[in-house]
Amino acid sequence: MLTLYDCATAPSPRRARIFLAEKGVAHDTVPVDLRSGEQLSEAYRQINPQCTVPALRTDDGLLLTDNAGIAAYLEARFPAPPLLGVTPEEKAEVTSWNWRMEFEGLLAVAEALRNSAPAMAQRALPGTVNYAQIPALAERGLVRVEQFFDMLNQRLVGREFVATERFSMADITAVVALDFARIVKRKPLESHTELWRWRAAMAGRPSMAL
Protein backbone atom coordinates (compact mmCIF):
# COMPACT_ATOMS: atom_id res chain seq x y z
CA MET A 1 0.00 0.00 0.00
CA LEU A 2 1.21 3.53 -0.81
CA THR A 3 1.50 5.98 2.08
CA LEU A 4 0.98 9.72 1.63
CA TYR A 5 2.44 12.12 4.19
CA ASP A 6 -0.12 14.84 3.96
CA CYS A 7 -1.38 18.11 5.44
CA ALA A 8 -5.01 19.05 4.87
CA THR A 9 -4.40 22.81 4.99
CA ALA A 10 -1.46 23.19 2.58
CA PRO A 11 -1.49 23.53 -1.21
CA SER A 12 1.39 21.22 -2.18
CA PRO A 13 0.02 18.04 -0.57
CA ARG A 14 -3.40 18.90 -1.98
CA ARG A 15 -1.93 18.44 -5.47
CA ALA A 16 -0.85 14.91 -4.57
CA ARG A 17 -4.23 14.09 -2.97
CA ILE A 18 -6.12 15.18 -6.08
CA PHE A 19 -3.73 13.31 -8.37
CA LEU A 20 -4.19 10.08 -6.37
CA ALA A 21 -7.98 10.52 -6.34
CA GLU A 22 -8.15 11.12 -10.10
CA LYS A 23 -6.14 7.93 -10.62
CA GLY A 24 -8.34 6.06 -8.15
CA VAL A 25 -5.28 4.79 -6.26
CA ALA A 26 -5.97 3.52 -2.73
CA HIS A 27 -3.41 4.66 -0.16
CA ASP A 28 -2.79 5.26 3.52
CA THR A 29 -2.52 8.81 4.80
CA VAL A 30 -0.31 10.09 7.61
CA PRO A 31 -1.13 13.67 8.62
CA VAL A 32 1.75 16.06 9.30
CA ASP A 33 0.81 19.22 11.21
CA LEU A 34 2.62 22.06 9.45
CA ARG A 35 1.07 24.69 11.73
CA SER A 36 2.87 23.29 14.76
CA GLY A 37 6.05 22.70 12.74
CA GLU A 38 5.80 18.91 12.84
CA GLN A 39 7.61 18.73 9.47
CA LEU A 40 10.75 19.94 11.25
CA SER A 41 10.49 17.39 14.08
CA GLU A 42 13.13 14.72 14.53
CA ALA A 43 10.53 12.04 13.87
CA TYR A 44 9.53 13.43 10.49
CA ARG A 45 13.13 14.25 9.61
CA GLN A 46 13.80 10.52 9.88
CA ILE A 47 11.07 9.92 7.31
CA ASN A 48 11.82 12.83 4.96
CA PRO A 49 15.11 14.68 5.59
CA GLN A 50 13.87 17.50 3.36
CA CYS A 51 11.15 18.25 5.93
CA THR A 52 8.47 18.87 3.30
CA VAL A 53 5.05 17.50 2.42
CA PRO A 54 3.78 15.84 0.36
CA ALA A 55 5.94 12.75 0.55
CA LEU A 56 4.83 9.42 -0.88
CA ARG A 57 6.23 6.11 0.24
CA THR A 58 5.92 3.35 -2.38
CA ASP A 59 5.29 -0.33 -1.69
CA ASP A 60 9.02 -0.90 -2.25
CA GLY A 61 9.93 1.67 0.39
CA LEU A 62 11.10 4.38 -2.01
CA LEU A 63 10.26 7.85 -0.66
CA LEU A 64 9.19 10.47 -3.20
CA THR A 65 9.53 13.95 -1.76
CA ASP A 66 7.93 16.33 -4.25
CA ASN A 67 4.95 16.57 -6.56
CA ALA A 68 7.16 16.29 -9.64
CA GLY A 69 8.44 12.87 -8.65
CA ILE A 70 5.11 11.72 -7.24
CA ALA A 71 3.26 12.52 -10.47
CA ALA A 72 5.90 10.88 -12.68
CA TYR A 73 5.78 7.73 -10.57
CA LEU A 74 2.01 7.46 -10.39
CA GLU A 75 1.55 8.10 -14.11
CA ALA A 76 4.05 5.35 -15.01
CA ARG A 77 2.67 2.85 -12.54
CA PHE A 78 -1.04 3.59 -12.98
CA PRO A 79 -1.34 4.81 -16.58
CA ALA A 80 -5.14 5.08 -16.63
CA PRO A 81 -6.59 7.62 -16.75
CA PRO A 82 -3.64 9.53 -18.22
CA LEU A 83 -2.95 12.82 -16.42
CA LEU A 84 0.35 13.73 -18.14
CA GLY A 85 -0.74 13.35 -21.78
CA VAL A 86 -0.50 10.42 -24.20
CA THR A 87 1.02 11.64 -27.48
CA PRO A 88 4.36 13.51 -27.57
CA GLU A 89 2.46 16.74 -28.28
CA GLU A 90 0.11 16.21 -25.33
CA LYS A 91 2.94 15.32 -22.99
CA ALA A 92 4.70 18.53 -24.02
CA GLU A 93 1.60 20.68 -23.50
CA VAL A 94 0.73 19.17 -20.12
CA THR A 95 4.30 19.39 -18.84
CA SER A 96 4.75 22.94 -20.06
CA TRP A 97 1.42 24.25 -18.77
CA ASN A 98 1.89 22.49 -15.45
CA TRP A 99 5.26 24.19 -15.17
CA ARG A 100 3.67 27.58 -15.84
CA MET A 101 0.94 26.93 -13.27
CA GLU A 102 3.70 26.16 -10.76
CA PHE A 103 6.04 28.98 -11.61
CA GLU A 104 3.59 31.77 -12.40
CA GLY A 105 0.84 30.66 -10.03
CA LEU A 106 1.86 28.58 -7.02
CA LEU A 107 5.28 30.15 -6.58
CA ALA A 108 3.88 33.66 -6.90
CA VAL A 109 1.34 33.03 -4.13
CA ALA A 110 3.97 31.31 -1.99
CA GLU A 111 6.33 34.29 -2.39
CA ALA A 112 3.57 36.68 -1.37
CA LEU A 113 2.57 34.61 1.66
CA ARG A 114 5.92 33.42 2.96
CA ASN A 115 7.53 36.85 2.76
CA SER A 116 4.77 38.62 4.66
CA ALA A 117 2.92 36.36 7.11
CA PRO A 118 4.04 36.94 10.72
CA ALA A 119 3.68 33.20 11.40
CA MET A 120 6.23 32.50 8.65
CA ALA A 121 9.00 34.82 9.80
CA GLN A 122 12.33 33.14 8.89
CA ARG A 123 10.36 30.61 6.79
CA ALA A 124 10.51 32.42 3.45
CA LEU A 125 11.35 29.12 1.75
CA PRO A 126 10.20 25.60 2.63
CA GLY A 127 12.74 23.02 3.76
CA THR A 128 15.39 22.74 6.42
CA VAL A 129 17.08 26.13 6.05
CA ASN A 130 15.63 29.31 7.58
CA TYR A 131 15.50 32.38 5.34
CA ALA A 132 14.44 35.88 6.36
CA GLN A 133 11.39 37.39 4.73
CA ILE A 134 11.96 39.87 1.89
CA PRO A 135 9.04 42.36 1.88
CA ALA A 136 9.72 43.44 -1.72
CA LEU A 137 9.36 39.83 -2.81
CA ALA A 138 5.97 39.62 -1.12
CA GLU A 139 4.86 42.69 -3.05
CA ARG A 140 6.17 41.29 -6.32
CA GLY A 141 4.36 38.04 -5.61
CA LEU A 142 1.02 39.85 -5.40
CA VAL A 143 1.64 41.56 -8.73
CA ARG A 144 2.53 38.23 -10.30
CA VAL A 145 -0.61 36.58 -8.90
CA GLU A 146 -2.75 39.15 -10.71
CA GLN A 147 -0.83 38.55 -13.92
CA PHE A 148 -1.34 34.83 -13.43
CA PHE A 149 -5.11 35.31 -13.34
CA ASP A 150 -4.97 37.39 -16.53
CA MET A 151 -2.81 34.83 -18.31
CA LEU A 152 -4.90 31.84 -17.25
CA ASN A 153 -8.16 33.56 -18.17
CA GLN A 154 -6.73 34.28 -21.63
CA ARG A 155 -5.52 30.70 -22.02
CA LEU A 156 -8.96 29.30 -21.20
CA VAL A 157 -10.79 31.16 -23.99
CA GLY A 158 -12.53 28.42 -25.97
CA ARG A 159 -10.99 25.68 -23.84
CA GLU A 160 -12.42 23.15 -21.42
CA PHE A 161 -9.05 22.35 -19.85
CA VAL A 162 -5.78 24.21 -19.31
CA ALA A 163 -3.37 22.12 -21.41
CA THR A 164 -5.10 19.79 -23.86
CA GLU A 165 -8.52 18.38 -24.79
CA ARG A 166 -8.66 16.37 -21.60
CA PHE A 167 -8.28 16.90 -17.87
CA SER A 168 -4.62 16.81 -16.80
CA MET A 169 -2.16 17.62 -14.06
CA ALA A 170 -2.08 21.19 -15.37
CA ASP A 171 -5.72 21.58 -14.29
CA ILE A 172 -4.91 20.18 -10.86
CA THR A 173 -2.02 22.60 -10.34
CA ALA A 174 -4.09 25.50 -11.67
CA VAL A 175 -7.01 24.82 -9.29
CA VAL A 176 -4.66 24.50 -6.34
CA ALA A 177 -2.84 27.73 -7.24
CA LEU A 178 -6.09 29.61 -7.74
CA ASP A 179 -7.55 28.46 -4.43
CA PHE A 180 -4.23 29.07 -2.64
CA ALA A 181 -4.37 32.73 -3.71
CA ARG A 182 -7.23 33.30 -1.27
CA ILE A 183 -4.69 33.20 1.56
CA VAL A 184 -3.15 36.41 0.24
CA LYS A 185 -6.63 37.83 -0.41
CA ARG A 186 -6.44 37.66 -4.17
CA LYS A 187 -9.04 36.23 -6.52
CA PRO A 188 -9.83 36.59 -10.22
CA LEU A 189 -11.66 39.71 -11.37
CA GLU A 190 -15.33 39.50 -12.34
CA SER A 191 -14.14 40.10 -15.89
CA HIS A 192 -12.14 36.84 -15.79
CA THR A 193 -15.21 34.98 -17.01
CA GLU A 194 -13.29 32.14 -18.67
CA LEU A 195 -11.48 31.41 -15.42
CA TRP A 196 -14.68 31.36 -13.39
CA ARG A 197 -16.39 29.08 -15.94
CA TRP A 198 -13.50 26.60 -15.86
CA ARG A 199 -13.26 26.68 -12.05
CA ALA A 200 -17.00 25.96 -11.77
CA ALA A 201 -16.62 22.99 -14.11
CA MET A 202 -13.68 21.70 -12.08
CA ALA A 203 -15.84 21.85 -8.95
CA GLY A 204 -17.93 19.07 -10.47
CA ARG A 205 -15.06 16.61 -10.02
CA PRO A 206 -15.17 14.80 -6.64
CA SER A 207 -11.36 15.05 -6.33
CA MET A 208 -11.57 18.83 -6.07
CA ALA A 209 -13.37 18.60 -2.73
CA LEU A 210 -10.20 17.09 -1.26
Next chain:
Amino acid sequence: MLTLYDCATAPSPRRARIFLAEKGVAHDTVPVDLRSGEQLSEAYRQINPQCTVPALRTDDGLLLTDNAGIAAYLEARFPAPPLLGVTPEEKAEVTSWNWRMEFEGLLAVAEALRNSAPAMAQRALPGTVNYAQIPALAERGLVRVEQFFDMLNQRLVGREFVATERFSMADITAVVALDFARIVKRKPLESHTELWRWRAAMAGRPSMAL
Protein backbone atom coordinates in the same frame (compact mmCIF):
# COMPACT_ATOMS: atom_id res chain seq x y z
CA MET B 1 12.95 19.11 -39.29
CA LEU B 2 12.86 20.50 -35.75
CA THR B 3 13.93 24.12 -35.24
CA LEU B 4 15.57 25.31 -32.02
CA TYR B 5 15.50 29.00 -31.16
CA ASP B 6 18.73 29.23 -29.26
CA CYS B 7 21.25 31.55 -27.63
CA ALA B 8 24.82 30.32 -27.21
CA THR B 9 25.53 32.35 -24.07
CA ALA B 10 22.47 31.53 -21.92
CA PRO B 11 21.91 28.55 -19.61
CA SER B 12 18.31 27.65 -20.45
CA PRO B 13 18.82 27.04 -24.18
CA ARG B 14 22.00 25.14 -23.35
CA ARG B 15 19.85 22.56 -21.58
CA ALA B 16 17.85 22.01 -24.76
CA ARG B 17 20.99 21.84 -26.92
CA ILE B 18 22.53 19.16 -24.71
CA PHE B 19 19.26 17.20 -24.56
CA LEU B 20 18.99 17.19 -28.38
CA ALA B 21 22.65 16.16 -28.73
CA GLU B 22 22.31 13.29 -26.25
CA LYS B 23 19.29 12.05 -28.22
CA GLY B 24 21.18 12.50 -31.49
CA VAL B 25 18.28 14.46 -32.98
CA ALA B 26 19.14 16.55 -36.06
CA HIS B 27 17.64 20.03 -36.04
CA ASP B 28 17.94 23.53 -37.41
CA THR B 29 19.11 26.32 -35.12
CA VAL B 30 18.00 29.96 -35.18
CA PRO B 31 20.14 32.18 -32.94
CA VAL B 32 18.39 34.81 -30.81
CA ASP B 33 20.67 37.53 -29.41
CA LEU B 34 19.61 38.00 -25.79
CA ARG B 35 22.34 40.58 -25.17
CA SER B 36 20.76 43.02 -27.62
CA GLY B 37 17.25 42.14 -26.41
CA GLU B 38 16.25 40.38 -29.63
CA GLN B 39 13.90 38.13 -27.63
CA LEU B 40 11.71 41.19 -27.00
CA SER B 41 11.64 42.25 -30.66
CA GLU B 42 8.39 42.24 -32.60
CA ALA B 43 9.79 39.59 -34.96
CA TYR B 44 10.56 37.13 -32.14
CA ARG B 45 7.33 37.99 -30.34
CA GLN B 46 5.52 36.69 -33.43
CA ILE B 47 7.37 33.40 -33.02
CA ASN B 48 7.20 33.08 -29.24
CA PRO B 49 4.89 35.53 -27.46
CA GLN B 50 6.56 34.59 -24.18
CA CYS B 51 9.81 36.16 -25.45
CA THR B 52 11.99 33.41 -24.00
CA VAL B 53 14.55 30.92 -25.29
CA PRO B 54 14.78 28.03 -25.80
CA ALA B 55 11.80 27.46 -28.02
CA LEU B 56 11.45 24.38 -30.19
CA ARG B 57 9.24 24.22 -33.27
CA THR B 58 8.15 20.69 -34.17
CA ASP B 59 7.64 19.35 -37.70
CA ASP B 60 3.91 19.86 -37.16
CA GLY B 61 4.40 23.52 -36.30
CA LEU B 62 3.78 23.19 -32.57
CA LEU B 63 5.94 25.63 -30.61
CA LEU B 64 7.33 24.41 -27.27
CA THR B 65 8.45 27.32 -25.13
CA ASP B 66 10.24 25.85 -22.13
CA ASN B 67 12.65 23.07 -21.24
CA ALA B 68 9.95 21.14 -19.40
CA GLY B 69 7.80 20.80 -22.51
CA ILE B 70 10.77 20.32 -24.83
CA ALA B 71 12.15 17.42 -22.78
CA ALA B 72 8.75 15.72 -22.44
CA TYR B 73 8.19 15.95 -26.19
CA LEU B 74 11.63 14.72 -27.22
CA GLU B 75 11.57 11.81 -24.77
CA ALA B 76 8.20 10.62 -26.07
CA ARG B 77 9.09 11.04 -29.72
CA PHE B 78 12.69 9.79 -29.57
CA PRO B 79 12.71 7.30 -26.68
CA ALA B 80 16.32 6.12 -27.15
CA PRO B 81 18.48 6.73 -25.26
CA PRO B 82 16.11 7.38 -22.35
CA LEU B 83 16.87 10.61 -20.49
CA LEU B 84 13.81 10.70 -18.20
CA GLY B 85 14.02 7.18 -16.74
CA VAL B 86 12.38 3.93 -17.80
CA THR B 87 10.76 2.30 -14.76
CA PRO B 88 8.28 4.19 -12.55
CA GLU B 89 10.96 4.48 -9.88
CA GLU B 90 13.52 5.88 -12.33
CA LYS B 91 11.03 8.32 -13.78
CA ALA B 92 10.29 9.55 -10.28
CA GLU B 93 13.96 9.95 -9.36
CA VAL B 94 14.89 11.73 -12.59
CA THR B 95 11.91 14.08 -12.43
CA SER B 96 12.43 14.85 -8.78
CA TRP B 97 16.18 15.43 -9.01
CA ASN B 98 15.79 17.50 -12.15
CA TRP B 99 13.28 19.63 -10.29
CA ARG B 100 15.75 20.13 -7.43
CA MET B 101 18.53 21.04 -9.86
CA GLU B 102 16.20 23.66 -11.33
CA PHE B 103 14.81 25.04 -8.12
CA GLU B 104 17.84 24.85 -5.85
CA GLY B 105 20.47 25.39 -8.57
CA LEU B 106 19.39 27.24 -11.69
CA LEU B 107 16.84 29.46 -10.02
CA ALA B 108 19.24 30.36 -7.21
CA VAL B 109 21.89 31.51 -9.70
CA ALA B 110 19.28 33.33 -11.77
CA GLU B 111 18.01 35.16 -8.68
CA ALA B 112 21.55 36.20 -7.77
CA LEU B 113 22.35 37.40 -11.30
CA ARG B 114 19.10 39.02 -12.36
CA ASN B 115 18.71 40.98 -9.14
CA SER B 116 22.22 42.47 -9.21
CA ALA B 117 23.64 42.81 -12.75
CA PRO B 118 23.46 46.42 -13.99
CA ALA B 119 22.67 45.12 -17.50
CA MET B 120 19.57 43.38 -16.12
CA ALA B 121 17.99 46.32 -14.32
CA GLN B 122 14.20 45.91 -14.61
CA ARG B 123 14.79 42.33 -15.90
CA ALA B 124 14.63 40.48 -12.58
CA LEU B 125 12.42 37.83 -14.22
CA PRO B 126 12.49 36.55 -17.80
CA GLY B 127 9.51 37.13 -20.08
CA THR B 128 7.45 40.05 -21.23
CA VAL B 129 6.94 41.88 -17.93
CA ASN B 130 9.62 44.12 -16.41
CA TYR B 131 10.34 43.68 -12.71
CA ALA B 132 12.69 45.78 -10.58
CA GLN B 133 15.71 44.13 -9.02
CA ILE B 134 15.47 43.13 -5.35
CA PRO B 135 18.99 43.32 -3.84
CA ALA B 136 18.06 41.09 -0.88
CA LEU B 137 16.97 38.40 -3.34
CA ALA B 138 20.37 38.56 -5.06
CA GLU B 139 22.05 38.03 -1.69
CA ARG B 140 19.76 35.14 -0.84
CA GLY B 141 20.49 33.61 -4.23
CA LEU B 142 24.21 33.51 -3.48
CA VAL B 143 23.58 31.77 -0.16
CA ARG B 144 21.37 29.24 -1.89
CA VAL B 145 24.00 28.57 -4.57
CA GLU B 146 26.48 27.57 -1.89
CA GLN B 147 23.90 25.29 -0.29
CA PHE B 148 23.23 23.79 -3.70
CA PHE B 149 26.90 22.85 -4.06
CA ASP B 150 26.87 21.23 -0.61
CA MET B 151 23.69 19.31 -1.35
CA LEU B 152 24.82 18.10 -4.76
CA ASN B 153 28.23 17.06 -3.46
CA GLN B 154 26.52 15.03 -0.75
CA ARG B 155 24.13 13.45 -3.25
CA LEU B 156 27.00 12.33 -5.48
CA VAL B 157 28.78 10.29 -2.79
CA GLY B 158 29.12 6.81 -4.30
CA ARG B 159 27.18 7.82 -7.41
CA GLU B 160 28.13 8.16 -11.05
CA PHE B 161 25.03 10.19 -11.93
CA VAL B 162 22.71 12.58 -10.09
CA ALA B 163 19.42 10.69 -10.23
CA THR B 164 19.78 7.00 -11.14
CA GLU B 165 22.30 4.47 -12.44
CA ARG B 166 22.37 6.11 -15.84
CA PHE B 167 22.89 9.54 -17.34
CA SER B 168 19.68 11.60 -17.31
CA MET B 169 18.17 15.04 -17.66
CA ALA B 170 19.04 15.63 -14.00
CA ASP B 171 22.74 15.50 -14.94
CA ILE B 172 22.18 17.95 -17.78
CA THR B 173 20.40 20.44 -15.54
CA ALA B 174 23.03 20.01 -12.82
CA VAL B 175 25.94 20.69 -15.21
CA VAL B 176 24.20 23.74 -16.63
CA ALA B 177 23.42 25.10 -13.16
CA LEU B 178 26.97 24.50 -11.94
CA ASP B 179 28.56 26.20 -14.94
CA PHE B 180 26.01 29.04 -14.79
CA ALA B 181 27.16 29.81 -11.23
CA ARG B 182 30.45 31.15 -12.61
CA ILE B 183 28.58 34.26 -13.74
CA VAL B 184 27.98 35.17 -10.10
CA LYS B 185 31.55 34.12 -9.24
CA ARG B 186 30.61 31.03 -7.32
CA LYS B 187 32.11 27.57 -7.72
CA PRO B 188 32.26 24.44 -5.57
CA LEU B 189 34.79 24.33 -2.74
CA GLU B 190 37.93 22.24 -3.06
CA SER B 191 36.38 19.98 -0.44
CA HIS B 192 33.45 19.21 -2.79
CA THR B 193 35.45 16.34 -4.23
CA GLU B 194 32.43 14.29 -5.33
CA LEU B 195 31.11 17.22 -7.33
CA TRP B 196 34.44 17.81 -9.06
CA ARG B 197 34.77 14.09 -9.88
CA TRP B 198 31.30 13.96 -11.42
CA ARG B 199 31.82 17.21 -13.36
CA ALA B 200 35.10 15.87 -14.80
CA ALA B 201 33.32 12.70 -15.91
CA MET B 202 30.55 14.75 -17.52
CA ALA B 203 33.19 16.68 -19.48
CA GLY B 204 33.92 13.44 -21.34
CA ARG B 205 30.51 13.62 -23.06
CA PRO B 206 30.66 15.52 -26.39
CA SER B 207 27.28 17.15 -25.66
CA MET B 208 28.76 19.06 -22.73
CA ALA B 209 30.98 21.10 -25.04
CA LEU B 210 27.83 22.66 -26.50
